[in-house]
Every structure is written in C-alpha cells, then in structure tokens.
Amino acid sequence: MNKKYFEEKEEIKEINGVPVIKKKEANAIFWVPKANRIYDAPAFFNPLMGLNRDFSLVANSVVIREIGKPVFVYEPLAGIGVRGVRNLLSLKNQIDRYVSNDINPIAASIAKANALENKVNLEVTLEDARWQIAEFRKSDTIFPNVIDLDPFGSPTPFLDALSYGFSRNSYLYVTATDMAPLCGVYPETCFIKYHSYPLRIYQCHEVAVRILFYTVALTAARRGYGIKPLFSYSTDHYIRIGIKLEKGKEKAKNTLKNTGFIYYSLKTDHFYITDFKEQKMQGKLRMDSDKTFEKVGPIWTGKLGDENFLSEMIKNAEKLPLYQKDRFVKIATTLVQEINAPLLFYRTDKVAKGISGNLPPKKLVIKKLRERGFKAVETHFHSQGIKTDADYEQFRQILSELIHR
Numbered sequence: 001m002n003k004k005y006f007e008e009k010e011e012i013k014e015i016n017g018v019p020v021i022k023k024k025e026a027n028a029i030f031w032v033p034k035a036n037r038i039y040d041a042p043a044f045f046n047p048l049m050g051l052n053r054d055f056s057l058v059a060n061s062v063v064i065r066e067i068g069k070p071v072f073v074y075e076p077l078a079g080i081g082v083r084g085v086r087n088l089l090s091l092k093n094q095i096d097r098y099v100s101n102d103i104n105p106i107a108a109s110i111a112k113a114n115a116l117e118n119k120v121n122l123e124v125t126l127e128d129a130r131w132q133i134a135e136f137r138k139s140d141t142i143f144p145n146v147i148d149l150d151p152f153g154s155p156t157p158f159l160d161a162l163s164y165g166f167s168r169n170s171y172l173y174v175t176a177t178d179m180a181p182l183c184g185v186y187p188e189t190c191f192i193k194y195h196s197y198p199l200r201i202y203q204c205h206e207v208a209v210r211i212l213f214y215t216v217a218l219t220a221a222r223r224g225y226g227i228k229p230l231f232s233y234s235t236d237h238y239i240r241i242g243i244k245l246e247k248g249k250e251k252a253k254n255t256l257k258n259t260g261f262i263y264y265s266l267k268t269d270h271f272y273i274t275d276f277k278e279q280k281m282q283g284k285l286r287m288d289s290d291k292t293f294e295k296v297g298p299i300w301t302g303k304l305g306d307e308n309f310l311s312e313m314i315k316n317a318e319k320l321p322l323y324q325k326d327r328f329v330k331i332a333t334t335l336v337q338e339i340n341a342p343l344l345f346y347r348t349d350k351v352a353k354g355i356s357g358n359l360p361p362k363k364l365v366i367k368k369l370r371e372r373g374f375k376a377v378e379t380h381f382h383s384q385g386i387k388t389d390a391d392y393e394q395f396r397q398i399l400s401e402l403i404h405r
C-alpha cells in the first residue's frame with residue numbers, strides 16, 4: 001500500500017536537498033519526502049492517517065462554534081504540516097493561529113514549503129514538544145484552545161508536559177499507535193506507560209481506548225481538571241480520543257469516579273465491570289474463589305463520547321472537504337449509537353462457537369435481544385460485535401435459538 005503510494009508517477013522537486021513528490025489529501029496539495037516506505041523517509045507523513053486528520057478538522061469546526069470566536073490550535077508533533085494546512089484551508093478565518101511544531105528540521109522545512117504551496121498562514125516551529133509549552137508560558141498569555149497530539153507510538157511521553165498548556169475550556173485530541181502494549185501483547189510495557197494492565201482479548205481495542213482515557217483523565221486531574229469525552233474510535237493501526245478539559249477540583253474528583261476495572265475469564269469469555277472501589281457496575285460479580293478471572297485496568301468506565309458534539313460533527317462533515325467523508329460519517333454515526341451502551345461487547349461468531357448451524361445476521365440478534373428487554377447496539381469496534389446488558393449465557397441462548405429457528 002505504502003510502496004504503491006510512493007511509486008506513482010508524480011511531480012518531483014527538492015526542498016533543502018531533500019527529494020519530494022507532490023500529493024493531495026482532500027483540498028490540500030503538498031510535498032512529501034520521496035521514499036520507498038514511509039518509515040524510510042527523512043520526515044514523516046502517513047497517507048493512512050487521512051481519516052485521523054478528518055476527525056481533527058471536523059472536531060475543530062465544532063470547537064470553534066462552542067468557543068464562539070477564532071481559535072488557537074497547537075499541533076506539537078506536526079511532521080510536514082498537512083493537518084495544519086488542511087485546517088487553515090477549510091476553516092478559513094476561524095483559526096486565529098495554528099502552530100505546527102516538529103523536532104525534525106527536514107519536517108519543519110517541508111511544512112513551511114507546504115504552507116507556501118497552499119498560501120496559508122501556518123506558524124511552523126522547530127522545538128522539542130516536551131518543553132515547548134513551557135516556552136509558550138514564558139512569553140504568551142494566550143493558551144491553545146486545542147492541543148492535537150499525534151505521535152507515532154505512545155502519547156504518554158508528552159502528556160505531562162502538554163498538561164501545562166491546559167486552560168479553562170481547552171480541548172485535547174490524542175492518538176496512540178502503540179497497539180501491541182495497549183492490546184495486551186506487552187502488558188508490562190502498557191503498565192509502565194499507562195499505569196494500567198491490558199488483556200489480549202477480542203475486545204482489546206475498546207479496552208485500549210478506555211486505558212487511554214484513564215491515563216488522560218489522571219494527567220488532567222493532577223493539574224486540577226476534569227475531562228469530558230467528546231469522541232473516540234479505533235480503526236486501522238491506531239486509536240484516537242478527543243476531550244474537553246473542565247477546570248476545578250470537583251470536576252477532577254468526579255472525573256476519576258469514572259474509572260474502574262474489568263474482570264475477564266480467558267477460559268469462558270465471561271466478564272464483569274467494577275468501579276475503582278471494586279463495587280459491581282455491570283455483569284454478574286463472580287465468587288472470590290473463582291481464580292480464572294484476570295483483573296484488567298484501571299480503565300475509563302464512563303462514556304466514550306458526547307452525543308451532541310458527535311451529532312454536530314456529523315452535520316458539519318457534510319460541508320467540509322474530507323479525505324474519507326463516507327467512512328467518517330459511518331464511524332461517527334455508530335459512535336453516537338454506542339455512547340450509552342454497556343461496556344465491552346460480544347462477538348456473535350465467537351459466542352456461537354460450538355453451536356452447529358448458520359450464524360444469524362447481527363441485526364436480527366440485536367432485534368431479538370431488544371424484544372427480550374435487553375439493551376443492544378452494534379459497535380464500531382468489531383463488525384460482529386454487539387454491546388448489550390445481556391450476560392454471556394443469555395446472549396448465547398438467544399444466538400442458539402436464532403441458529404436453530
């Protein structure tokens with residue numbers, strides 16, 4: 001995929017001695033270092049992250065409406081500046097200032113060329129993102145309204161430093177691409193980075209999103225802020241969350257009430273959820289003597305987004321030039337549906353294992369669950385996934401009836 005991307009016959013030139021080729025994403029035309037693979041390039045740009053940049057752009061359009069005036073967006077790890085260029089092109093006169101920072105001088109010089117190419121006023125800086133907020137604070141009384149953190153790997157090395165840039169009503173978006181630790185392949189690494197234990201289960205992407213929310217909530221609480229989740233999703237090789245920061249000790253305290261644990265049996269795929277004090281929240285609490293349950297977390301047990309914010313995102317998406325509009329709308333629409341759903345989900349194909357017959361369509365399973373009085377919705381986390389308050393046996397029973405009907 002990436003190889004083909006760079007092999008296309010394109011316009012080529014050099015920027016500060018670096019061969020670059022011309023590319024397009026949505027309404028932006030820009031220069032990208034020429035390389036066989038994206039990881040060999042002297043400055044980083046991943047075409048697969050177009051949807052990630054779509055989410056930022058659309059979220060910013062809602063933030064601008066909420067704040068009621070042009071905003072200051074800070075992208076501490078900006079690579080060659082494509083996200084900033086797209087924002088400035090699409091949200092004309094609504095972005096007061098866009099700081100596009102990178103530690104790599106080649107990335108910064110290409111970002112400058114990309115700003116010129118698109119005739120936008122991108123403020124390109126060449127700093128270590130871990131110290132830049134401290135520099136802002138020395139000279140600037142204005143804090144960013146939006147911090148858009150998009151690293152490769154884990155965002156945790158940057159979170160503490162960036163938290164000094166939080167202010168009343170600021171917004172933070174965070175990407176994580178270190179899915180192997182977050183999905184339980186390297187649990188100790190996850191614990192070191194996120195102070196949370198993951199588990200290698202089919203719901204691991206939802207767990208990863210909840211671990212990231214937990215870490216961000218903890219960082220915010222230490223600085224005296226609560227968090228309000230706005231959106232979150234998992235796709236391709238990464239997860240992404242968006243939050244609004246809410247200043248105040250009470251907000252911080254209340255936020256941390258949305259944390260807890262999952263207990264999961266790898267033997268039977270049964271699970272239940274507790275709050276931080278290990279009081280039951282969801283599912284049947286097992287006996288203490290049942291040693292097959294693994295403790296997962298701490299995790300964020302609260303909502304994974306905000307219905308109004310997401311609905312406005314979907315509405316605004318129609319008017320904005322996006323890279324993958326249909327895909328954006330499909331994911332965002334499912335996110336709205338699953339906002340009030342129970343934690344985790346069952347995969348129909350996994351739960352039906354051992355029942356002979358054809359797997360019923362997911363929609364039919366959802367209908368049947370609802371007829372029996374359970375909550376049931378599909379989830380963007382897996383094509384066979386259903387979020388429901390039915391327990392494992394109840395879910396399997398309904399599946400079995402539908403298979404044998």
Ligand SMILES: C[S@@+](CC[C@H](N)C(=O)[O-])C[C@H]1O[C@@H](n2cnc3c(N)ncnc32)[C@H](O)[C@@H]1O
Nearest residue numbers: 044077078079083102103104128129150151152
């Ligand atoms: C995944 S890329 C960013 C991609 C970009 N946000 C986009 O949408 O195309 C991560 C970037 O972080 C930069 N980086 C890594 N450590 C940094 C640091 N301490 N300070 C500033 N930039 C850093 C890398 O040079 C790289 O360009």
